[in-house]
Amino acid sequence: MRFKLFFKYMTLLPTVVVLFSFSAPPAMAVSTCGDVPVYTNNLVDPAILILMDVSGSMARSAPLNDPQTPDLTEIVQKNVNRSGWSSGNAMVFIISGSGHRTAVSYDGSSSAAPLLHVEYDGGAIDIRIDQGIDDAEEAVDGSISLISPDLELTYDGQNQIVGLRFNSVAIPKEATITKAYIKLTVDEGQSEATSLVIQGEAAANPPTFTADPGNISGRTRSTVQVEWPDLEEWNVDSRINISKEVIGDLIKDDSLSWGFGSWSERPPDYDGYDTTGTTSVNTGGGNYTVPSYPSGSEYFTRIQVGTAFHDATHQQNLLDAIDSLVPDGGTPLGPSMLAAKDYFSGLRADEVGSGNVYVDPVCQPKVLINITDGIGYLPHTSADYMEAYTHMLADEDISTVGVGFGLDDASQLQRLASVSNARGDADKGDNIYPLHEEIAGVGQPFMAGSKGELMNALSRITSSLKSQVFHGSAPAPTTSIDSGNVIISAKFMATDWTGDLSANNYNRSTGALGAEIWSAAAVMPTTISAYTGDGSGTVIPYSDSSLEPFYQCKPLGDIINSTPIIVEKPPFYYPFDDYNSFRGEQQSRTPLVYVGANDGALHAFNLADGVEQWRYYPESLHGDLDAALIGTNKDMCNPLRDPAGDYCHKYFVDGSPVAADVYDGSDWSTILVTGLGDGGASYFALDVTGGSGFDGNGNSIIGDGDDTTLLWEFTDSDLGLATNEPAIARVAGAGTSDHQWGIFFGSGYSADIPSQQATKEAYLYGLKVHDKTNLWAGTNKIKITSATLADDTLSSPLVVDRKNDYLGDLLYTGNLYGSMYRVADIGEGDAPTVTKLFDLGRSAHENPIRAKAAFAYAETSGDVWIYFGTGKYENSADKITMEQQYFAGLKDNEALRLIAETGANPTYSWNPITDVKGLLSHDINAINSRRVTIDAGATKGIYRIIKTCTGDVNSWLLKLDNSSPGMMGSERVISEPLVVGGTVFFTTFIPDENICSGNGEAWLYALKYDTGCSTDSAFDINDDGRFNADDMVEVDGTKYQIAGIYLGSGQPSKPVLQDNTIFVSTTGEGLKLVKVNIPENRIMLKSWREK
Incomplete structure (x- = not known):
């Protein structure tokens, strides 16, 4: 007799459990040179002040x-x-x-x-x-x-x-x-x-x-x-014009805080006040005699725009300042360094508005890049003075870099470079970095003679800085049950942008990790089985004629946002289309691990030993991969040849693969769909039923049914970056078929030109998963709202089988304006109907919905609860946003949807400014959580409690923290919730008030699914192995149940349940295991497989 366990309040998961499906949120728009995920760097981005020589010689020509x-x-x-x-x-x-x-x-x-x-x-x-x-x-x-x-x-x-x-x-x-x-x-x-x-x-x-x-x-x-x-x-152009163009492109890198200034001996714009003799200075490098200048001297230097968080206004200020430059005058190189010292010391305001003074946040790396085309002249500059000034800057934790552009005599910059690197190498614990390349251990100045060489030099500087400053971890691991308790972990190394995939055993009782079983990079085959498309949809083996071989230098590229997935034997027990026969046929198929990497490929590894079986390079990435021909900054192998090289890191196959067993009307197959994520605007689908790789010609099936087949690649002018996790679902069919298998995903940020995001609207896509043909009547996409709503994108879609008949009939997706949409009529040949389940009434992006929603069945047949949170953490500006964010639990049913269709009003709404509730049929119960710290005793720790909560409601809204002392960014939800056993589990993230750590706080909540109130002893906070009243905390004389627990530092993954244990991974501290209390009376027998 075959039994199936059914969790009434959770969506069934397949055999393969993605325990820690964390990925950094997608980029805000098209990637710029030097992509790095926001979670890899400190809360305060490195501050780089570029000072440029605008003396008369900058009008001379230089090659393009x-x-x-x-x-x-x-x-x-x-x-x-x-x-x-x-x-x-x-x-x-x-x-x-x-x-x-x-x-x-x-x-x-x-x-x-x-x-x-x-x-x-x-x-x-x-x-x-x-x-x-x-x-x-x-x-x-x-x-x-x-x-x-x-x-x-x-x-x-x-x-x-x-x-x-x-x-x-x-x-x-x-x-x-x-x-x-x-x-x-x-x-x-x-x-x-x-x-x-x-x-x-x-x-x-x-x-x-x-x-x-x-x-x-x-x-x-x-x-x-x-x-x-x-x-x-x-071709040639003036040095000044070349510099303007190169620097203008450089400062578009929003992972750094840029500032800009210029210098020349040309009063009155570039006042300096001449020297008044000499003076002695005591530096970390010794005593020096240098020129003295009167108090208030501007050192012949203008600080046009100070360093600041990167946003559109700041970038435009920088571009305006750069564009305004006119060359004239002499070359007082030395004094310009003193001007930079004054600026970073807070003694000199910039020229934006009424003037902004630099405020040192203690741990922010400070860098001066000084660009000159001439040797500085006496009495202002000599090699000895450059040595002294570099020491003076280093004493203020300022790293100095010298760039010569068309400069023949490098003696002064040579002295600067050698001192700067020596100070940077002296103490690895300080904020001074050795940014010059070295010969025989001595720093060398960057020398450029052309536009390309100047671009190369500046790119090498920023790449070197990032490799020393940025830190982070890869997506969280994946586990296998059929193949034993194995955890698969991915990682990346920012120094050379390589990656690895490793397997460890795992103790389900204690959570302890065992020894490493294998490392994919260490067992990479000598001969790689690589395949790609020929441009017409046909798969061909890799050869030099297929792609330029620039990406073959690495065993495995960096894995940043792609979460591995394991495809083992079919996990479901579908009672239709003879699925059981398919399960039986595939019981012995080889378990494979699939993951995308930023070397341009989807990789397939044997789960048993980690040996790569094959890799596939999507056709849509051919242009990006071949761009290595253009220059070393696009050559991903350059960091391996030259660790201080100028490669500008780029995303390629950055999305997470998703697998599903689907039926095409005659046969079952396992289909794997992967988006490029931040790497581009494309999804591609492979039939991996057998998983053994493509045949000898790179083509599809050769007769035994074991070969991988390319089904399709898809892009569209409205798609944007393919950052949505696709949803593959069985939906109502048309004609003679009672069902069809569809794939759904939403549009992402602009993938082409950053400025286009400002006018980009959000679209929802529906395709037939076998062949990417239109799922809906005459189209494969709909605009999510009939009105014009620009600068928008959608969260990953949730498909719900409301009637519990194995047919998805509703889809839920959120947008940047805080609206949660419900989409009905999503079957084959339908015309989808979009209504709003929830609306925050925002005109901007204060409460974006970026994480996928979750659902649970309510007590009443046909009713479902929808759970989601607001907030994002995608770029530097998000680190300090203090907007109130929310987590919502909303009950939905067919009657509410039909009411919403009769007018423009959403079913639920909320005014964040006035806390006014919007009513159609249901009210919203607003809940506040409170942070408490227990300093002593068995329950010592940091927790969240809910002091007041009303039961028996139809919806609820938890207000997340934005007012605790010391906060620099508000609490937010950036990952998918989990609902099981009458409890909704979700994680939240708070950017760190310690701006030097850069990780932030990770929290895990457990709330009652129908009220949002604290559950009864969800957490064993006193570690006695029991869940009872002893796991409550006393605050102001009253005992409270725990609503949330502090997990540690870093961005948290979505929570996943196994054996009454919640697993969460954080970017700061890795795997977290939390035993939880799930009421057994919420579980009923209906399906087997708790996976």
């Missing part, structure tokens, strides 16, 4: 592009294989051809001279021409030019040839060369048709060039030559 030759591997390989070659010898390249391009020579700018890059089996080298006699031009008559400020390739009144000699090439003899090219710096903008030919000199150690006629043409050239046909147009 960075041309480099085609691959020269064959030429270099031939050189290092020569009999006389030894490491440290020189190499000469000779360039001929037709057309005209002009590059910078050593005599024109030593820092922009031609550079040879070579990668070989023992490492990589970059060598720049380092003397004027190592680049030369030879005219048709054989005459040689050794001192020209530029290199004409190859027409200078007549065709000529150019010689480039690179000294001290430290490559071992017969090393295997894997990559080689020469990088040139544009000197003039030119677009003429140009094609060049490059050859090497056939000599083991060629000498320097001389003025002797024919000194280049007379050299013996190797037989190998490399053609460089159809050169792109070379």
Whole structure:
């Protein structure tokens, strides 16, 4: 006899339990360079003040592009294989051809001279021409030019040839060369048709060039030559315009608090007050004599916009300040550093409005990035002064970075860089960071000669800062019951953006974790079974012709928001469509773990040993993956080659996979659907019934039914970021079928241009899960409201089987304006009807509903309770919002829905300003919780109690905390609730009042499902193994039941129940196990599988 346990007040869960389905909330809009989840950084973002040299020389031109030759591997390989070659010898390249391009020579700018890059089996080298006699031009008559400020390739009144000699090439003899090219710096903008030919000199150690006629043409050239046909147009612009554009893009990174200023010796706008002699200063690096300036000196520097939390107004202030710059005057580099010190010390206001003074929040990392194109001059600047000023800034916990743009003499910035890194390395516990790259342990300044190099330098600085400052953990783990008590955990490393998936045993009685069973990164197969689409929906094996191989460097990319899912044997006992036969056929299928990663793939791992079985790269990510060709900042492998590199972290497959067993009218199958999350605007579906991977050609079934099949990929112009967790449900069918399997999801934030979010409306999608065709009459989407409601998005949808007949008939989803919508008529061929279940009447986003709702069946047949909370934690601005947030329990039924359809009014409403309730049929019982601290005794701890609560109500609303002492952000709900045994469990999060910790507080509530009052002894707070009156707390002489308990620091996951234990994971402290009391009289026999 087969029994089934049915929890009357909970939705049935499958065999695989996602115990801690935590993921960071989606990004606010399109991702900018250097994506990091908001929970990885401190409450106070790092403050970066950019000071820019606007002296007259910034009007000079600089290149917009960075041309480099085609691959020269064959030429270099031939050189290092020569009999006389030894490491440290020189190499000469000779360039001929037709057309005209002009590059910078050593005599024109030593820092922009031609550079040879070579990668070989023992490492990589970059060598720049380092003397004027190592680049030369030879005219048709054989005459040689050794001192020209530029290199004409190859027409200078007549065709000529150019010689480039690179000294001290430290490559071992017969090393295997894997990559080689020469990088040139544009000197003039030119677009003429140009094609060049490059050859090497056939000599083991060629000498320097001389003025002797024919000194280049007379050299013996190797037989190998490399053609460089159809050169792109070379362009230049002024340094000031390039700087404006690059910095303007940089400050759009909202994970950092940006400020901006400029400096020049140009009164009256840039007042400095000249020196009055010298003075002695005592610093952490010793005593120095430096110029003295009169009191009130502005040091020739304007602080146009101070550092602040990033929002649209602040960003516009920054852009306006940057755009206003005009170059003129001299280069007082040294005093500008004193201006930065004054600003961060609170002695100098910025120029926004009436002026804002920096207030140091103690633990905020403070960084000065100083950009200059010239060497500072006496009496204001010398290398010794730069050393002293850098120490003075470090004494104030300010990390200093020097960037030279078109700067030849780096001596002053070199001193700054070496001191700055030395101070940053001295004490790992302080707030000074070594942000310069090092050679032999000595910090080196960032030197840029072009737009690309300036972008690269600034990106490397911010990436280095983030890797040292940001911290965090990956999504919470997943457990398996069929395969034993196993916990699967994901993680990421921000230093190089790699990830890992690991398995541990778990003791169900004690909650203790056992030893690690496996690490996926450690057992990654040597040969990867990788697949992708060919652009037409056909799956093909990965090859170099499918995708650029830039992502193959990592065993596994970072896993940030994707929660793993385990697909084992079919878990349900559906009494229709011969599901039992399907269960029997699939009892022995191999359990697999699926997870998305920001290396661009969905990965499938064997649950038993962690070995990857296959990975799939969605077609929709081809463009993003191939973008690595554009530059190293888009190359996810760059952090592995260069830990201080300029890779701007990006999300790829960032959504969590969802699995369901579905019937297509003839066969059952297990379908896995994954959204890209913050990685893009696309969902994709795979048939993973067998799970063994794609066949040898990457195609679908080969006859045994075990192969994975690509079903579809879906995107839409109104979709936005695919951050919703899809809901797959059996709904009413049309025509001859009595049912259809549909998939539902809501639209996310704008995925293309951030500014488009301001006008973006919210849509709900309904597709047939097998083939993504329209589920509803003539459409696959509806606008959630007929009125125009811009800047909106939806929470993940909840599908409810109200009649308990295995057909979903209602859908609930919330939006940014605090409305919970109910959607009826969601079956095949229907025209969905949208009404409001609840409305907060907000005109802005004060009470957004971002977490998925939960439901429970009420005592009356056909009635359901809907539970949800408000609040979000998605960007820096959310860290300090103090708006009152709520958790609601609302009873809904068919009669209320029909009433709501007759007019525009919602069933329930609430005015957060006046606390006025809105009435149609039902009232709302408002409840307040109170934070209490018990300092001693068996019940010592921090709790939430409800002092006054009314029973026998039709709805209730819990007001969350926004008034406890010291709060900097209000309490909010950011994860899905759980309802079981007459109790609704939910977690809340409060941004930390300790701004240095960055985690915040995690709370777990347990309330009566029908009143919102405290349950009877839900928690064993005195740890005596019993649930009774001893688990109450006494406050002001009265004993109260516990409504909520403090879990620890970090953002909490949704609660999941197993064996009368609630599991929650937090980003700050990991797994939390809480024994709870669930009344058995709330459980009735109806279905088997408590999973």
